[in-house]
Amino acid sequence: xxxxxxxxxxxxxxxxxxxxxxxxxxxxLKVNEGEVLGIVGxxxxxxxxxALSALRLVDEPGKIVGGSIRxxxxxxxxxxxxxxxxxxGDRISxxxxxxxxxxxxxxxxxxxxxxxxxxxxxxxxxxxxxxxxSLLNSVGIPDAEKRFSAYAHELSGGQAQRVMIxxxxxxxxxxxxxxxxxxxxxxxxxxxxxxxLRELCRExxxxxxxxxHDLGVVAELADRVAVMYAGQVVEETDVETLFSNPQHxxxxxxxxxxxxxxxxxxxxxxxxxxxxxxxxxxxxCRFAPRCKTRISLGMDxxxxxxxxxxxxxxxxxxxxxxxxxx
Amino acid sequence: MANYVIRxxxxxxxxxxxxxxxxxxxxxLIPTDAVSALFSGTVSEDxxxxxxxxxxxxxxxxxxxxxxxxxxxxxVMHLDLGxxxxxxxxxxxxxxxxxxxxxxxxxxxxxxxxxxGLVTGMLSAYFKNTWIDVTSMSVGMMGIxxxxxxxGFVLIFIFSVQLxxxxxxxxxxxxxxxLPALTLGFIEAAALSRVTRSSMLDVLSRxxxxxxxxxxxxxxxxxxxxxxxxxxxxxxxMIGLQIGNLLGGAFIIExxxxxxxxxxxxxxxxxxxxxxxxxxxxxxSAGTYVFVNLIVDLLYTWVDPRISYEE
Numbered sequence: 001x002x003x004x005x006x007x008x009x010x011x012x013x014x015x016x017x018x019x020x021x022x023x024x025x026x027x028x029l030k031v032n033e034g035e036v037l038g039i040v041g042x043x044x045x046x047x048x049x050x051a052l053s054a055l056r057l058v059d060e061p062g063k064i065v066g067g068s069i070r071x072x073x074x075x076x077x078x079x080x081x082x083x084x085x086x087x088x089g090d091r092i093s094x095x096x097x098x099x100x101x102x103x104x105x106x107x108x109x110x111x112x113x114x115x116x117x118x119x120x121x122x123x124x125x126x127x128x129x130x131x132x133x134s135l136l137n138s139v140g141i142p143d144a145e146k147r148f149s150a151y152a153h154e155l156s157g158g159q160a161q162r163v164m165i166x167x168x169x170x171x172x173x174x175x176x177x178x179x180x181x182x183x184x185x186x187x188x189x190x191x192x193x194x195x196x197l198r199e200l201c202r203e204x205x206x207x208x209x210x211x212x213h214d215l216g217v218v219a220e221l222a223d224r225v226a227v228m229y230a231g232q233v234v235e236e237t238d239v240e241t242l243f244s245n246p247q248h249x250x251x252x253x254x255x256x257x258x259x260x261x262x263x264x265x266x267x268x269x270x271x272x273x274x275x276x277x278x279x280x281x282x283x284x285c286r287f288a289p290r291c292k293t294r295i296s297l298g299m300d301x302x303x304x305x306x307x308x309x310x311x312x313x314x315x316x317x318x319x320x321x322x323x324x325x326x
Numbered sequence: 327m328a329n330y331v332i333r334x335x336x337x338x339x340x341x342x343x344x345x346x347x348x349x350x351x352x353x354x355l356i357p358t359d360a361v362s363a364l365f366s367g368t369v370s371e372d373x374x375x376x377x378x379x380x381x382x383x384x385x386x387x388x389x390x391x392x393x394x395x396x397x398x399x400x401x402v403m404h405l406d407l408g409x410x411x412x413x414x415x416x417x418x419x420x421x422x423x424x425x426x427x428x429x430x431x432x433x434x435x436x437x438x439x440x441x442x443g444l445v446t447g448m449l450s451a452y453f454k455n456t457w458i459d460v461t462s463m464s465v466g467m468m469g470i471x472x473x474x475x476x477x478g479f480v481l482i483f484i485f486s487v488q489l490x491x492x493x494x495x496x497x498x499x500x501x502x503x504x505l506p507a508l509t510l511g512f513i514e515a516a517a518l519s520r521v522t523r524s525s526m527l528d529v530l531s532r533x534x535x536x537x538x539x540x541x542x543x544x545x546x547x548x549x550x551x552x553x554x555x556x557x558x559x560x561x562x563x564m565i566g567l568q569i570g571n572l573l574g575g576a577f578i579i580e581x582x583x584x585x586x587x588x589x590x591x592x593x594x595x596x597x598x599x600x601x602x603x604x605x606x607x608x609x610x611s612a613g614t615y616v617f618v619n620l621i622v623d624l625l626y627t628w629v630d631p632r633i634s635y636e637e
């Protein structure tokens with residue numbers, strides 16, 4: 001089966017005064033029809049930039065400098081402006097972390113939905129309005145007809161994210177990219193939003209790319225998971241395998257840093273150190289300086305040669321310690 | 327909203343009173359008065375002294391200052407701005423048509439300023455750090471630094487003297503409006519362009535612009551419907567200040583182009599020491615300023631739904 005959205009060896013770099021920051025450095029991802037792909041990683045691992053790159057939304061000074069992005073067999077990177085605007089919001093849509101600042105403050109939320117409908121479909125103002133109201137209803141905005149003319153500052157964070165979801169799913173896209181959709185929300189609201197996303201995507205058969213640092217959300221929602229570290233995918237597999245049998249030492253570290261309910265630990269396990277700065281990226285394996293496995297096995301190759309992504313039974317992993325890597 | 331407007335209108339009263347007092351003070355402090363200036367060297371000393379005394383009485387100049395001020399305020403409250411010392415005509419007649427002229431010039435200049443300022447500012451922001459940006463900002467810098475009268479002379483030299491397309495001096499028709507409106511408009515456009523650019527740059531980096539792009543809206547739609555309305559708040563503030571300036575009378579430009587507005591009248595009145603006219607001009611331009619500011623404040627609520635004057 002060919003993937004719906006296929007990202008290969010993506011390189012997105014930022015030119016800064018301190019040099020080139022390789023925020024995304026050789027990422028491969030596949031999104032199949034109707035599935036939920038989780039992308040997890042710490043802050044600064046490049047997951048948001050990867051998500052933005054998929055729709056070519058990376059702002060200056062960021063630039064996609066290499067790799068390919070294919071949607072339904074079409075090359076996204078070589079699309080002209082018109083083809084790109086036809087793709088965005090219609091076939092692939094996106095929601096973001098801070099829903100309230102992502103809505104335009106001086107345009108009513110209703111019009112922010114109708115303008116999308118009118119941009120992509122030949123539709124009258126009245127039809128657009130009715131569609132928008134029923135969309136607001138379906139994402140659980142109470143009193144949708146009245147709220148149609150409300151502005152972003154009159155909404156709570158949760159409501160704003162519901163509106164963003166209504167906008168993103170208005171045209172039944174085939175892929176929805178959700179970049180930390182619940183991070184900025186209250187915990188009680190998070191569950192509701194996740195549930196709403198799951199329900200609507202399933203209903204429409206929309207594939208969901210869920211970018212998050214919350215492993216709980218991933219466990220709940222995702223079919224497959226890609227773990228990112230320092231601009232690369234280090235492990236990619238189905239969700240059961242990831243949680244039951246994590247291969248990469250970083251994934252293992254991430255999972256063991258999750259507190260387990262009912263177990264009272266003296267201290268929470270953490271991965272020592274921090275994500276490397278782009279200015280002094282380790283030359284070979286980027287996780288090597290923090291890697292317990294490397295230390296306990298006394299492996300030298302980790303600091304000498306970058307490991308390649310290796311296919312395993314259930315996915316792929318980028319680590320020298322895996323059998324068959326060297 | 328209605329409450330707010332009423333409160334703001336009431337606040338105008340003490341402001342106007344303050345303006346009246348200040349203009350009155352200026353008159354009282356100027357050493358030569360209009361009446362002496364009027365008669366100096368024209369008639370014999372005795373006759374002059376007699377006439378001067380009469381006129382002084384007529385303009386209440388023989389009364390103590392607080393009574394003069396009281397009479398002045400009373401008259402203004404009855405929309406009586408007095409008589410010109412020089413022409414003996416009611417000041418309101420003179421000011422009336424000149425105010426209309428100033429309005430015509432101010433709004434023509436404003437249209438030039440808004441069109442030129444907004445277009446160059448938006449292009450500069452959108453094409454940041456390209457030759458478009460650099461060129462328009464350099465020209466804008468020249469516009470800000472250049473005195474209005476200099477640009478006026480340059481335009482007169484090119485279009486009136488060399489090309490002979492337009493009249494040198496005002497005839498009150500459309501042709502003679504073009505040069506002063508362009509001069510004033512370009513000068514104001516320069517400042518407006520810079521405000522527009524910086525405001526647009528700020529807005530274009532906001533998350534909601536990224537959302538609009540993610541929705542597949544076209545770039546021109548994003549620029550005009552998503553970015554500009556958000557940038558418009560600071561632009562509107564700037565426009566409000568500029569309308570005030572323009573309506574207060576662009577003194578120098580009106581004099582250079584012989585445009586019979588209140589600015590030109592003010593300059594003449596000062597030369598004549600004609601205090602009734604000077605006072606009236608100051609009162610009218612200050613009042614205009616206050617009124618325009620109120621309108622701008624009310625427009626804020628229309629531009630940005632987050633601003634509300636309700637309690």
